[in-house]
Amino acid sequence: MFSMxxxxxxxxxxxxxxxxxxxxxxxxxxxxxxxxxxISINEGSREFEVEGGQTLLGTLAENKIFIPSACGGKATCGLCKLQIHSGAGPLLPTEEPYLTPQERENDFRLACQVKVKGDMVLEIPEELFNIKEFIASVEVLDDLTHDIKLVRLKLPEGEEVKFKAGQFMQFYTKPYGKIKEKVFRAYSISSVPSEQDHLEFCIRQVPDGVCTTYVHTVLEEGDDVAVSGPYGDFYYRGDTPTMILAGAGSGLAPLRSLILDNIEKGVTADMYLYFGAQSQRDLYYMDLFQELEEKYDNFHFIPCLSQPDPNEPWDGEVGRVNPPIQRDFKDADGSQIEGYLCGSPAFLASVRQTMVDLGIPSSQIYYDEF
Amino acid sequence: MAPQVSPLVIFIASIFTNNMILANFLGMCSYLAISSEYKTATGLGKAVSLVLVITAMVNWLVYHYFIVPLGLEYLQFIVFILVIAALVQILELFMDRYLPDLHANLGVFLPLITVNCAILGATLFMVIRHYNFLQSLLFSLGSGIGWWMAICMLAAMREKMGKAKLPPGLAGPGIAFLITGIMALAFVGFSGIFAVQ
Incomplete structure (x- = not known):
């Protein structure tokens, strides 16, 4: 009975x-x-036919047009804004927070939210066509700290990537374990632009992060990975004699690229690098920056540990990066300083506030929101 | 139990005396979470009403022509939940294709509604009370409208409350619970009109 x-x-x-x-x-x-x-782009200068039903972002990527998107199509970064003149349908509530009234009037939409349902007429800035996709091979995969890995990619023979120091690339994962879909996430480039056939990244393991877990546990040296880019408006402006660079955790990556690039190009601006980490085990690239500091008068390196391990030697700053920044620049003319930040949203908000309090115009504080 | 009750009475009763939120306290999660703005609350209310009616009707058919004949009453919970989940998904695809304006308004709420207890609650009440098709239709419609009305009332008050000086700690969910409780008390006043439990 029971079994029946x-x-x-x-x-x-x-x-x-x-x-x-x-x-x-x-x-x-x-x-x-x-x-x-x-789909007709830029007044018909590019036209192609596609199968509808997917998001515009995905459809364009399939046709080798890569629109920046840091969040991977979840409507949280607002980077994939495009002017769509027709065929986009009504504005969705998910897009509203990212579009100003002026942008709405000019037909701007988020490509990741708009579904391709019919013929579309849109505009894509020409520079986005420079964005390319590469199948690169992992040359080095090394532990920088207990939770940050250095990933060094070699581009295929004969291919080059042209980027500005500070920009980011998108990493595409292959399906692994329980993850059945290909996902992509954005990571800042930590290598210098002059090295055009290689790319380096510092990727921190985010608990339960789909892409960082992939990089930390699945990826091996010699594997192929798909990356696309470069993207982003985070690069050196060079309009002031002083720049403050502040990064936390893996946020050091784009700053490393910026500093090395500036030194290579002989930029004379004073560079102050504030590196925030929790304890000694979270520090990396220390030798590099300490060496640079000794060698170049215009580079200053200030590592700050919020919770230094008492059992290990530490003679640097203790606490967050904000107090040293405040102390070092309280008498400086804020309008002569540019800020370059990279870190978590909370880090960005707090350092940005500190900088604004010092009189640095917010238009001179640059960062990428991920 | 109550097959003789007029569908119209059931309709009115499910809005006022047996209000989904204020008498049965069903669908509280989205009621509390999405009620800080009147505009979004109306959107959610509409979406809940729509889904409630459609799922209740389909579940009525599933119950009477599938579950009962096959003697699967003990599986009704799982079946109802699966049917609701599938229906919401199809409804979303359908709206996206044929009613893009409605989809733009309600689309974001649809996945949220799949797990709204008011939806499953209405289906289960309908089964427990042995409603016929017409009674179920008006019952689900009334329940949806009642839910919609309740969330709109709360949202309107919370919007006004945004400008008021509330004691710290009471702002947000705290005051929402209090308002809901007081509204529920007020709705007890309706309970003398009909006796439809």
């Missing part, structure tokens, strides 16, 4: 699930089939 009922239950549930799944896939096939549609 168990069997019946199993069959019923399976049957119901199968029927519902069938109905859903049928509905998806019928309802999500928008046929072949035409």
């Amino acid at each position: 009922q168990t069997l019946q239950t199993v069959f019923s549930i399976t049957g119901i699930s199968v029927i519902l799944t069938l109905i859903i896939s049928l509905a998806e096939k019928k309802l999500n089939d928008y046929g072949i549609v035409k």
Whole structure:
């Protein structure tokens, strides 16, 4: 009796699930089939036909047009803004927070939220066509700290990447373990632009992070990874004689690129690098920056530990990066300083506030929001 | 139990005397979470009403033509939940295709509604009370409207409250609970009109 009922239950549930799944896939096939549609870019200078039903961001990427997106299409970064003149449908509530009234009037939309359902006419800034996708091989995979890995990629023979120091690339993961989909995340480049056939990244393991877990546990030296880029407006402006660079954790990566690039180019501006970390075990590239500090008069390195390990020697700053910045620049003319920040949203907000309090115009404080 | 009750009475009763939120306290999570702005609250209210009616009707058919004949009453919870989840997904695809304006307004709420207890609650009440098709239709419609009305009332008050000086600690969920409790007390006043439990 018992086993009969168990069997019946199993069959019923399976049957119901199968029927519902069938109905859903049928509905998806019928309802999500928008046929072949035409996408026309920049007044017809580029035109192609695609199958509808996907987001505009994904559809463009399939056609080798890469729009910057740091969040991977979740409508949290607002980077994939594009001017769409027709075919985008009504504005979605998910887009509203990222579009100013003026942008709304000028047909700006988030490419990751707009679904391709019919013919579309849109505009894409020419420089985005420079963005390329590379299948690079992992040359070095090294532990910088207990949770940050150095990933050094070699581009395929004959290919080059042209980027400005401070910009970022997108990393595409392959499906692994329970993750069935390809995902992508943005990481800042930590190597110098003059090295055009290599790219380096410092990637910190984020607990449960899909892409960082992939990099830390799945990826091996010699593997191929897909990256696209470069993206971002975080690069050296050079309009003031002094620059403050502040980074926390893996936020040191783009600052390393900026500093090395500036030194290579002989930039004479004073550079103050404030590096925030928790304890001694979170420090990396210390030798490099200490060496640079000794060698170049215009580079100053101030590492700050918020919770130094008492069992290990530490003679640097204790606490967050804000107090040293405040102390060092309280008498300086804020309008003559540029700020370059990279770190968590909380870090960005607090350091930005400290800088604004010092009289640095907020238009001279640069950072990427991830 | 109550097959003889007029569907119209059930309709009115499910809005006032048996209000989903204020009498049964169902669907509280989204009620508290999405009620700080009147505009979004109306959107959610509409979406809940729509999904409630559609799922209740489909579940009525599933119950009477599938579960009962096959003797699967003990599986009704799972079946109802699966049906609701599938329906919401199809509804979203359908709206995206044919009603893009409505989708732009309600689309974000639909996945949220799948796990709203008011939706499953309405289906289960309908089964427990042996409603026929017409009664179920008006019951689910009334329940949806009642839920919509309750969240709009709360949202409107919370919006006004945003400008008021509240004791610290009471702002946010605290005051929302108090308002809900007082509204529920006020709604007890309706309970004399009909006796439809």
